[in-house]
Amino acid sequence: MSPSPEDKPDSAQASKQRAARAALGFLHDGMILGVGTGSTVNALIELLATEGWAARLRGAVSSSDASTARLRAIGVPVLDLNEVTDLALYIDGADEATRARMLIKGGGAALTREKIVAAVAARFVCIVDHTKLVDTLGHFPLPVEVIPMARSYVARQLTQLGGQPRWRADVTTDNGNAILDVHGLSIGDPIAMEASINQITGVVTVGLFAARPADLLLVGRTGGVERI
Numbered sequence: 001m002s003p004s005p006e007d008k009p010d011s012a013q014a015s016k017q018r019a020a021r022a023a024l025g026f027l028h029d030g031m032i033l034g035v036g037t038g039s040t041v042n043a044l045i046e047l048l049a050t051e052g053w054a055a056r057l058r059g060a061v062s063s064s065d066a067s068t069a070r071l072r073a074i075g076v077p078v079l080d081l082n083e084v085t086d087l088a089l090y091i092d093g094a095d096e097a098t099r100a101r102m103l104i105k106g107g108g109a110a111l112t113r114e115k116i117v118a119a120v121a122a123r124f125v126c127i128v129d130h131t132k133l134v135d136t137l138g139h140f141p142l143p144v145e146v147i148p149m150a151r152s153y154v155a156r157q158l159t160q161l162g163g164q165p166r167w168r169a170d171v172t173t174d175n176g177n178a179i180l181d182v183h184g185l186s187i188g189d190p191i192a193m194e195a196s197i198n199q200i201t202g203v204v205t206v207g208l209f210a211a212r213p214a215d216l217l218l219v220g221r222t223g224g225v226e227r228i
């Protein structure tokens with residue numbers, strides 16, 4: 001989907017800030033917050049500090065070492081997910097999103113932990129700028145986390161599914177694995193594609209969030225925030 005005419009091309013960062021600020025409306029005193037990864041989430045973490053939320057949260061569960069460091073730097077205790085049974089809210093960004101709230105994630109290589117925290121959370125609020133909204137997923141190369149020794153095998157299987165996988169050679173995930181970015185996919189049935197890729201031996205996680213989509217999408221735009 002094309003940006004609305006009022007969305008200026010240089011406004012993506014401001015739109016991320018707007019979406020992040022809108023997400024503050026879902027916080028409650030004393031809650032444990034699930035926190036994702038990326039520049040939109042970094043804007044959220046900054047707002048947690050400047051808007052006084054760092055002291056009001058009981059703690060956070062984090063989807064990456066990078067977000068953990070940022071949360072600790074503003075004084076938010078970061079908890080082990082295994083110690084948390086009730087996680088009311090997870091807030092994270094996305095690389096692409098549809099109006100069905102299905103997502104491609106993993107541009108920051110944190111997709112596996114992101115998917116785990118999303119699975120545990122009662123509510124997943126996704127914060128994006130307007131450039132992320134699409135009609136069909138797949139223009140953004142689909143990240144797949146793989147066990148390192150399976151990288152070439154998985155790449156061959158992904159080619160059979162119609163994609164062109166490229167190894168993100170300079171990246172090792174927080175879990176010690178490799179990332180393949182699959183180019184050239186037009187993902188007409190995201191739930192089926194997610195299941196197919198997850199079944200390839202050696203795949204840890206595919207960055208399609210379709211079986212468990214976001215519950216609410218906050219799309220930052222030049223003129224405000226659209227709720228989907």
Ligand code: 5RP
Pocket residue numbers: 036037038039040041092093094095104105106107108109110111114
């Ligand atoms: C990290 C992610 C991020 O949510 C995604 O890459 C979006 O990042 P940004 O907010 O910087 O645009 O999935 O693995």
